[in-house]
Amino acid sequence: MSHILVVDDEPALLRALQISLKARHYSVLTANTGQEALDSAGRTPPEAVVLDLGLPDFDGVDVIRGVRSTLDVPIIVLSGRAETEEKIRALDAGADDYVTKPFVMDELFARLRAVLRRPVTTVPGPPPRIGAYEIDLAATTVTGPEGAVRLTPTEWKILALLMANPGRLVPGRQILAEVWGPEAENNGNYLRVYLATMRRKLETDPARPRHLITEPGIGYRYQP
Template sequence: MRILVADDDPQIVRALRLTLQSVGYEIVTAADGPEAIRLAASTHPDIVMLDLGMPALDGVDVIRAVRGWSDVPILVVSGRTGSADKVEALDAGADDYVTKPFAIDELLARLRALGRRRGGIESVAVLRIGECEIDLAAKAVLRGGERVRLTPTEWRILEQLARAEGRLVTRAELLTELWGTAEVRDTGYLRIYIAQLRKKLEPDPASPTHILTEAGMGYRLVADA
């Protein structure tokens, strides 16, 4: 298995590399948050192991970014021992949490457990629709290299559609994502947001070919092949 180790402490990285390689793992390393996200997208690790206190981008933000396109198991290995830190990391999408200093035997056991659960659904980090690129890792949309400005709500809708690319996302699922409950009365706001997304992303918003309506059910995003 390939493990991405993201930690800014070179001594810890060296120790983990030697230990994990000795038991047969292939190791890729990152020294800061942005590099961790880039390598998670480009090297397709079987497990991501990361510290929370990294330069440039906090580990929790890395977890959220990776979860934008991947279900790869994530093991946090951190010196932060507070329960609030653990809860935040797990709520962001981490699968397990080990505090430093750690016992190697325990760490290896947790890696084996996560390895048995690997193989979840994973999609590409970048989707293309017409002239636009949806970058799920960077949480951005580009058209001709220029960033398309989306509101936070527009991005949340687009991200959910993109993560389910090709599959139906029901109105109830979108409403739950936006407002925390599927019971919220839909007063047309969802249709307005979808129309705004089409205006910004579709080649012909009046005849959409990528953000499609499934009558009476919800919406589907179809990316270019």
């Protein structure tokens, strides 16, 4: 299932695109401003972006440049601007395709399928961090202001699972099943104990965590 970010300030069109994409088995996030789009792409990198140029806060071309500064994902412009100059400006900024409104939905999805078939790479970003601590998941090391911090193998499993889903809620039952096995799905006390220990090691204020967040009764979230 491909994850698509749709950006448009027309609520009716945004809703129609969301419904149509989900009907075609895409995962969809929406934004109606440029800032929302950039924030969403930073939290949950999409596999493609469908973007209107006429946004209330930013010029859509600036959003293209913002996405391109960190991600190499297909961007399809969906705009009422039909002038050749606007198309050139968007394509030069990094858009992969340009569809003019009004449009035929089936044509848009054909273009989306085409760009998703292209190989995509992500520009490497800085190492993930929890506050002042730099995390290297591959090497299983944590480095803070005072040097290395030791995590147990179980703590690493929990941390890797959370950091693989930045900004997303990971259900407690899922963590328990993946770390301890399906028979542990109801043992939420395991997670409470481990998360409390991990916060003491990694959070500046363990009582008010900013990065290892509990969603009571539901699960946990790594907030970059």
